Amino acid sequence: MLPAIKDYRELARRRLSRFAFDYLEGGAEDGRSMARNLASWGDVTFLPRTMVDVSQVDTRITLFGRQQAMPAFVGPTGLNGLYWPQAEQVLARAAHAAGLPFVMSTASTSLLEDVRAASPGDLWLQLYVQKDRRIAQSMMARAQAAGFSALMLTVDTMVHGKRDHDVRNGFRMPVPWTPRLLADLLSHPRWCLRMLRQGGSPQLVNLARSAGVESNIQKQAAAMSREMDMGLRWEDLAWVRRHWKGPVIVKGLLSADDARRALQAGADGIVVSNHGGRQLECAPAPMAQLPQIADAVHGKMHIFVDGGVRRGSDIAKARALGADAVLLGRAPLYGLAARGPQGVAEVLEILRTEFETTLRLLGAPQATSLNATFMQDH
Template structure:
């Protein structure tokens, strides 16, 4: 096991092709939103309490009536097959081995049914809504049939943010051949062989199955990037409710006003998120917005936060500022890209260990006891 998440990031950078790592790591435009996300965690100081018996601690939390071992989710990320074959199955197993839910993306490269077959753990579905809403309805029905417990509706991707790194690399799906791409592949033979063994470029298989689309990655990518439903409004949460029986979490909110709208519309939870800094480069960091939003909701909704969690201590900071759990994005992917399924499990184990160390050093016996009184 490597010492920290950043070490897996460095190893992933060496092992992935350049365009694959840039897709994983890059933010929108000049990367300022992503930089704000990472910097915001360092601005929060915590107040330790001395002379507390921390021989036994409880790092768990309850989410929607289910006990979870840690206050974190392995969150939804797309095109994970770029980093390792059967990526979503590996991430789901790693999440469930450590006792936390896994959230499967609409843009996943493994089928809903295959991920369920790989594990009996807690699975949630992340949903993008296309113009043809029958696609979303099909995905919800398939996930319900497979026993997925919660729905995470992403609302900050009416269009894709401008990602300069992808333009510079000529990255699109499928990746067009060029001399630069050939040189990139030759420099990363192990990654290239893994991709060849899985049949080349990963497919957006769930989108394809629910839309009746052929195994054509260019068509699938076009459906994701150009056919999003830009007319989606708060009134449409009632439509989601008609097709989903369990908890509904709205992901991609950054203001008190939108959080209150989500509450009024009947959502069970929200994720304060700027999409990992990949959408609006002028967006604030989610952590900065967390205290105001949590205060406005008065504990009446589940509040999650994402955006740059790299240390177990970050989880403690999020809870102290009002979140019930954090949503992990890039961190487990660094592990997956660096060392495959073992690397993903190691990253989650590092975060667990660091979080437990933080609780003991703070003198916090229960994770759920963390609140604003612990913030310096």
């Protein structure tokens, strides 16, 4: 096991082709939103309590009637087949082994039915709504039939943010063969061999099935690039409810006003998120927005937050400032790209161990006892 998440990031950087690592790591435009996300966790400081019995600590929480090992999810990320074969199955199994839910992306490279077959754990579906809503309806129906327990509706991707790194690398689906790409691939033979073993470039098979697209990467890419439903409104949560019977969480909010609208529209929860800094450049960091959003809707709906969780202490900070749990995006992918299934398990164990250590040093025997009194100036 490596010492910290940043060590898995560095190993992933060395082992992945450049275009694959840049897709994993890069933010929108000049990367200011992503940099702000990472810095925001360091801007928050603890105020520990002493002389508290922490010989036993309990990291567990309960959400939607289900107990989980700590306040975290393995969150939704797309095109994970770039990093390891059958990536979603690997992530789902690792999440279940760690006692955490796994949220599967619409842009996954595995079928949701295959992920369910690979893991008996708690699975959630992350959903994009395209202009042809029949695709989303099909995705919800399939996930419901496969026993997925919750839906995470992402609302901050009406269009894709401009990602300069992908433009520089000429990255798109299908991946174009260029001299620069060939040089990149030849310098990463182990990664190339893994990709060849899984049949070459990963495919958007999950979306393709619901869109009725055959097994052809060009047609799948065209399906993914279809126009998002830019007319989606709060009133459309009623349409989602007609097709989904479990909890509905709205992902991609950054203001207290939008959090109140989500509550009024009947959402069961929200994710305070700027899409990992990959959409709107110069968006505020979710962690910076969390306290005011928690004040606006605290106790009336579940609140989750993402955007640069790299330490177990980050999980404690989010929980203390009003979040029920955090979403882990890039961190498990660093483990996946660096060391495969073992790497994902190690990353989740590092975060759990660091979170437990933080609880002890804070004088907080239970994760559920964390609140703003453990934070300085909050």
